[in-house]
Amino acid sequence: MPNTSIMTFNILSILPVLILAGFGMMVLVVDVLSSRKMGEKNFLAYLSLIGVVIAAFLSKNFTGTTLFSFYGAYTIDNYSLFFQFVFLLCAGLTILISKNYVQRENINYGEYYTLILFSTIGMILMASGADLLNIFIGLEIMSISIYILVGMKRTRLTSNEASLKYFLLGAFSTGFLLYGIALVYGATGTISLRQIAVFIAGKGGVLDPLLLAGMGLIIVGIGFKIASAPFHAWVPDVYEGAPTAITAFMAVGPKAAGFAAFLRIFFIAFGQVHQDWEKIIWILAVLTMTTGNIIALIQTNIKRMLAYSSIAHAGYLLIALVAANNMSVSAILFYLLAYLFMNIGAFAIVIVISQKEDSFLKISDFSGLAYKHPRLAIAMTLFLLSMAGIPPTAGFVGKFYIFSSAIKSGYVLLAIIGVINSVIAVFYYLRVTVAMYMRGPEREFQPLTLSPFIFVAIIISIIGTIQLGIFPAKVLEIAQRSILLLR
Amino acid sequence: MIHYLPILILFFIALGFALTNVGISEILGRKRPTKEKLTPYECGVEPVGSAHERFSVKFYLIAMLFVVFDIEVVFMYPWAVAFKSLKLFGFIEMLIFIGILLICYFYIWKRGGLEWE
Numbered sequence: 001m002p003n004t005s006i007m008t009f010n011i012l013s014i015l016p017v018l019i020l021a022g023f024g025m026m027v028l029v030v031d032v033l034s035s036r037k038m039g040e041k042n043f044l045a046y047l048s049l050i051g052v053v054i055a056a057f058l059s060k061n062f063t064g065t066t067l068f069s070f071y072g073a074y075t076i077d078n079y080s081l082f083f084q085f086v087f088l089l090c091a092g093l094t095i096l097i098s099k100n101y102v103q104r105e106n107i108n109y110g111e112y113y114t115l116i117l118f119s120t121i122g123m124i125l126m127a128s129g130a131d132l133l134n135i136f137i138g139l140e141i142m143s144i145s146i147y148i149l150v151g152m153k154r155t156r157l158t159s160n161e162a163s164l165k166y167f168l169l170g171a172f173s174t175g176f177l178l179y180g181i182a183l184v185y186g187a188t189g190t191i192s193l194r195q196i197a198v199f200i201a202g203k204g205g206v207l208d209p210l211l212l213a214g215m216g217l218i219i220v221g222i223g224f225k226i227a228s229a230p231f232h233a234w235v236p237d238v239y240e241g242a243p244t245a246i247t248a249f250m251a252v253g254p255k256a257a258g259f260a261a262f263l264r265i266f267f268i269a270f271g272q273v274h275q276d277w278e279k280i281i282w283i284l285a286v287l288t289m290t291t292g293n294i295i296a297l298i299q300t301n302i303k304r305m306l307a308y309s310s311i312a313h314a315g316y317l318l319i320a321l322v323a324a325n326n327m328s329v330s331a332i333l334f335y336l337l338a339y340l341f342m343n344i345g346a347f348a349i350v351i352v353i354s355q356k357e358d359s360f361l362k363i364s365d366f367s368g369l370a371y372k373h374p375r376l377a378i379a380m381t382l383f384l385l386s387m388a389g390i391p392p393t394a395g396f397v398g399k400f401y402i403f404s405s406a407i408k409s410g411y412v413l414l415a416i417i418g419v420i421n422s423v424i425a426v427f428y429y430l431r432v433t434v435a436m437y438m439r440g441p442e443r444e445f446q447p448l449t450l451s452p453f454i455f456v457a458i459i460i461s462i463i464g465t466i467q468l469g470i471f472p473a474k475v476l477e478i479a480q481r482s483i484l485l486l487r
Numbered sequence: 488m489i490h491y492l493p494i495l496i497l498f499f500i501a502l503g504f505a506l507t508n509v510g511i512s513e514i515l516g517r518k519r520p521t522k523e524k525l526t527p528y529e530c531g532v533e534p535v536g537s538a539h540e541r542f543s544v545k546f547y548l549i550a551m552l553f554v555v556f557d558i559e560v561v562f563m564y565p566w567a568v569a570f571k572s573l574k575l576f577g578f579i580e581m582l583i584f585i586g587i588l589l590i591c592y593f594y595i596w597k598r599g600g601l602e603w604e
Contacts, residue, residue, distance in 0.1 A: 025590050032597035210488070 010069035013062075013076055016055040016084060017121050023051025024117035031110025038108050045099040045453070048113035049092060052120070056088040068130060072192055075130040078482040082333050083127035083260045090252045090340055091120040096457035097348045098245040104356055105243060107152045116249065119145035123253055127260035132181045132191040132269075135261045139177070139225065142257055143170050146250050150242040162241025169234045170224070177221025183214030184269075196269040205272045215270060219280060222265075226258035226314045229287035239307035244354065247303060248347030251310045256336045259317055263329060266321070274324050281322045282414060289315030289421040296428045302350055302363050305428060306343070309387060312425060313339055319418050320402045323409040330479035331401035337475065338386070338394035338468050345461030346383040348454055349376055355446065366432055368441030373448060377436045379458055386465045388429040389422045394468030401476070548600060559588055 011018075027047050034041060059081060066077045094116055102108040122142025129135035147170060151163025185191050187210040188199040200207070207215070224231040239247045270277060292312030299305035317335060320328035353369070353376070354360045370377035386393035399422060406415040468475055527534055566573070566581055573580075595601060 025587070028594050029590060032594055208488075 009071065010067065013067060013069035013074060016059040016088075017124055019055045019058060020051055020117045020121050020124075023048060023054075024114040024121075026051075027110050027114045027117070038106065039103050041108055041110070042099070044108070044110050044113050045095055048117055049095050051117060052088050052092045052095065056085065056092070059084045059088065070134075072194075073131050073134045074125075074128050076128065078478075079264075079329075079333075080124075080128040080260070082479065082482040083256060084124050086256050086333075086336055086340060087120050087123040087127070087253060090249065090256070090344070091116055093340075093344045093348075093457050093460065094245055094249040094253075096453045096460075097248060097344065097351055099453045100451040101243070101245045101351050101454075105153060105358070107154075107243060109152070112149070112152055115145040115149050119143075119149070119249075119253065123257035123260075126257040127264075129261065129264070130193055132184065132193070132265070135265070136178060136181060138257070139261070140174065142254060143174065143225070146246070146254065149246045150238060150250070152246065153243050156241075158241035159243065160241075162238040165234055165241075166238045173221050173224035173231065176217050176224070180214045180217025180219075180221060183210055183217065185214075187211035187214060193265060193269040197271060200270070200272055207273055207276055212276065215277060216280070218265060219277070219284075222258050222262050223284060226255050226262065226317075227288075227311050228284050228314050228318060229291045229311070230284075232288070232291065232311050235311055236304045236307045239310070240301060240303045244303065244347055244351045244358065247306075248344045251306070251343050251347070252336075252340045255310070255314060255317075256340070259321075259332055259336065262321060263332065267324065267329070271324075278322050278324070281318055282411070285315050285318035285322055285414065286417055287315075288312070288318060289418060291315075293421050293424045293428075297424070299428070300363055301361050302366070302432070303361055305363065305432075306346060306350075309425065309428070310343070312421065313387070315421070316399060316402055316418060319406050319411070319414055322414060323405045323411055325405060325409050326480075326483045327401070327408055328405035329483045330476060331398070331405045333479040333482055334468070334472070334476055335398035335402055337479075338398040338465070341461045341464030341468065342383045342386040342393070342395055345458055345465065346380065346387070348458050348461065349380045349383070352376065352448055352450060352454060355448075360443070363432055363435055364442055367435040367439040369436040369445070372441060372445040376448070379462055380436065381433050382462060382465060384429040384432055386469065388426045390426070392466070392469045394465045394472075397469055397472040545603065552595060552600065555591070556588070559585070 027044055030047060031041065031044055034043075062076050062081055064078070066075075068075050095113065098112070098116075102112055119142045122138045122140070122145065125138030126135050126142065127138075129138055147163055147167040150166050151159055153159035181191065184196065187208060188196050190196060190199065200211075220231065224234075227235045239251065242250065266277060289312050292308045292310070292315055296305050296308035296312065299308060313335075317332055320331045320335070350361070353366065366380075369380070382393065386395035389395045389399040391397075399418075403415045403418055406412075406418070527538060529535075562584070563581070566577060570577055
């Protein structure tokens with residue numbers, strides 16, 4: 001274990017977080033000081049984007065270092081740095097696709113950008129937390145910001161409903177998580193993940209009922225955040241009601257953060273009792289994939305369809321969690337990065353197509369798009385094919401590594417169920433493509449204005465999706481270096 | 488687990504105590520309801536209107552703001568007690584904390600959160 005002796009305070013280790021917090025507050029103050037009208041405050045987006053870029057550069061500076069700061073509560077290793085990169089990229093792309101969207105929908109508040117930055121802070125803390133309480137605090141910072149963001153479109157009832165629903169259910173699930181943490185603390189006398197592992201090793205790898213119950217409750221709490229199956233009921237309504245840019249953000253960010261915490265808790269603290277949790281996660285994975293994919297088949301609203309597809313993707317990621325080998329960690333990291341690109345890209349195009357007041361969100365509204373706006377249709381097809389896992393896209397490589405990691409650990413049946421599920425998924429992804437290419441337009445397409453910001457976001461997503469699909473080696477190598485220091 | 492047995496026993500004693508008392512008063516108590524007795528208690532004043540009214544959301548806002556700045560003071564008590572051992576580090580930490588709260592205060596003020604109208 002390198003550098004565990006350096007148990008210092010070391011405030012510089014959270015420099016990216018501090019920068020994000022500082023810029024978040026700056027956006028708030030600049031917003032209230034400005035006398036411009038709401039629609040004209042472009043500088044809010046610029047300012048928050050600058051904050052994200054600076055934080056990304058600072059985070060990059062830590063590459064290769066492993067250190068524990070805040071007396072062992074916060075850790076920097078390649079694993080948490082990879083996640084920091086994913087979160088910052090997610091926040092940056094969300095700001096890019098938001099800038100014109102928030103002006104169009106009249107929600108260009110300074111709080112919008114501030115809350116995106118704050119929830120990114122929460123995600124970073126979650127991925128870097130080396131004890132349960134730090135992970136919990138990160139999760140709360142992330143969730144509370146997103147509860148508000150979901151309800152940002154205050155004049156629309158669905159947005160209010162989504163926000164309240166997410167808040168009530170989220171608070172409930174947080175209770176589960178906290179109760180689980182309390183039970184684990186009660187059983188082991190520590191909240192540090194490594195100390196818990198030491199405790200379990202001291203008991204010869206046998207869990208007493210208290211610890212087992214705590215572990216189960218933690219699975220429920222985090223399972224809610226990553227939208228896994230028995231805890232997924234909130235997903236479609238919340239994803240549909242939230243402003244589209246926020247839907248893109250919360251489909252990637254909290255899921256990645258949830259998996260970051262999930263992996264760290266279950267590989268480090270409960271790594272030795274793999275046989276005690278693999279069956280639960282096995283069932284969760286199968287349920288999540290199947291529910292997500294089957295219900296997605298009958299959706300007519302594109303946001304709801306992408307919501308169920310996001311549930312299904314959580315299921316694929318859980319397969320790798322069950323496998324629990326070094327390959328599965330890098331597979332999850334790679335898949336999350338690929339999912340980031342294809343998901344934000346798809347939502348960016350939904351934003352462009354839906355037009356003012358989100359009027360066009362039905363799948364039938366996409367019919368004939370290829371004749372009117374061929375380039376948008378090609379981009380959308382690329383993202384959907386990538387989600388379906390068709391080569392040569394990022395989604396294919398991601399799924400390939402996830403299923404190989406499952407087979408490597410001997411979970412052949414699970415991998416087969418995963419493959420069957422991806423085949424089912426192809427149907428509803430292709431349905432949109434078929435509508436775009438093989439049907440005539442069912443409505444008048446107004447001239448679409450593609451602002452430079454959302455254009456850049458779509459281009460970045462396209463490049464990411466293709467590059468990860470054709471040349472995955474470089475990113476995979478980084479992901480493989482980011483594996484957790486097991487045990 | 489056996490260490491927690493007293494807590495379980497205490498739990499049942501407490502539950503039994505509460506249920507017994509409520510039950511006994513229910514059985515033995517005389518019930519002579521009058522109109523006056525059944526009106527809701529409003530600090531001794533005659534009730535005005537129904538209690539099921541819509542409240543202005545402003546009360547909620549004020550309550551939230553109160554909690555935020557109340558917590559500040561709660562946080563400062565233990566800090567003041569431990570101030571000597573924390574030395575300069577604790578002082579700077581508290582300055583940062585109050586600085587952040589000041590920014591919040593400024594934001595609330597400028598946003599109009601403190602205006603009633």
